[in-house]
Amino acid sequence: MQYDVILPAAGSGKRMAAGCNKLFLELRQKPILIHTLEVFQQDDACKGIWLAVKPEERSYIESLLVKYNITKVKALSDGGAERQYSVNACVKKVKDRDIVLVHDAARPFITIPIIHKLAEVAHSKGAAIAGVRAKDTMKRVKDGMIEETVDRSSLWMIQTPQAFDFEVLKRAEQLAERDHFLGTDEAMLVERMGHSVYIVESSYENVKITTKEDLVFGEAILSQRIGG
Template sequence: MLQQLRSLLKKKERPYTAAVVAAGGSARRMGGVDKLLAEIHGVPVIAYTLLALEKSSCVDEIVVAASKGNFLPITEVCREFGISKVFKVVRGGQERADSVYKALCECSLQTKFVLVQDGARPLLTPALAEKVCQKAYEARCATAAVPVKDTIKVVENGLVQQTPDRAFLYAVQTPQVTDIDLLKGALCKAAQDGEKVTDDCAAVEKLGIRPAIVMGSYDNIKITTPEDLDIAQVLLERMGTEQGRNNL
């Protein structure tokens, strides 16, 4: 009872926060395998992602934007793994930004901030979600990111044009947390201008706002190719009880 009271008081001290999970991507680079439903240790990738959000103290509800093909399977995953924070599973749009916007419109009216998470990042931890949320409450928009390790080249027509200083380069991840009204406006503006944005921070940046960076984790990989499933399996085993199968 005391722990429940502390949790309730902590919740009242922060803005109501919804999580939007982008789960409508294709499997073009997965050889036809649905990366969200592919299993690691017998558990679907999307289940790991949703369970991390379920355990996060900063997430009050979850809305999943799913593709037509995995709409019902993801609903079943939520039931099977007891993911009670999932408020709705909605049909995603043509592009990622469309899916995120549709999910934003389904969030509860009391939502002040929204955490956007790639469904195919199964190594998200509740701790990282909470760190990004806390930074976003201060800065209105924040994202997990890690410094790049490789030298990056800008290439055009097969020729190197320049080599940016990698000291200033970060690989952006999710979660990305933003004031919900700000993100809605940013995505609408990008759509009106015909600009495709590959992440939510990019839309916010076009309004002249600079998102804050929170140090992410090199383990927080996105499943994009079949090899990534093997990597994720090893990483989850290493994480052990923090988020691996012992915690399911």
């Protein structure tokens, strides 16, 4: 199943406190952004990559694309103040594609089999998101006091990619823009239209590099995958 993928890459990365875009930090002497891009570059089913970037970082990212031979990027749109605005800027440029994925640029450990499963479910159902089952005991808390213990058997921790029939995603983005609605992710925008969203079980390795501790996890995952 062929698809295009949107990667919002214009975040500030404040929690990393690195003094630069966290996507430029390196794992095994290679920027996180490139690790992520290479997954899609190497997947024959991926026909196009759409990046949302900060204007001031555009030239540097373009140089990285050349250096690492990332050839599938179709456009670098100006990112917005919120992730949703960055995704929407890319959605407005995508043409002639049935299935479109949205993926966190800071999740470099997604695997191609999971991507393909998401694309297949999105093709048949219209919307699919990656997630893993909650492992820890979950408590509902208010004002610092536990109200109840929540049954975790029906709880999932949501990741990306999130995959959609392109017309479904485009309509969801249009309605959110019209209504000045800001969601937590693309699935939420689709849900508010009344469209069902299906879960595809992912991997606990599909972590988002957010804090300095995540860099340690990332190095460990790479060491396990490639050795050394």
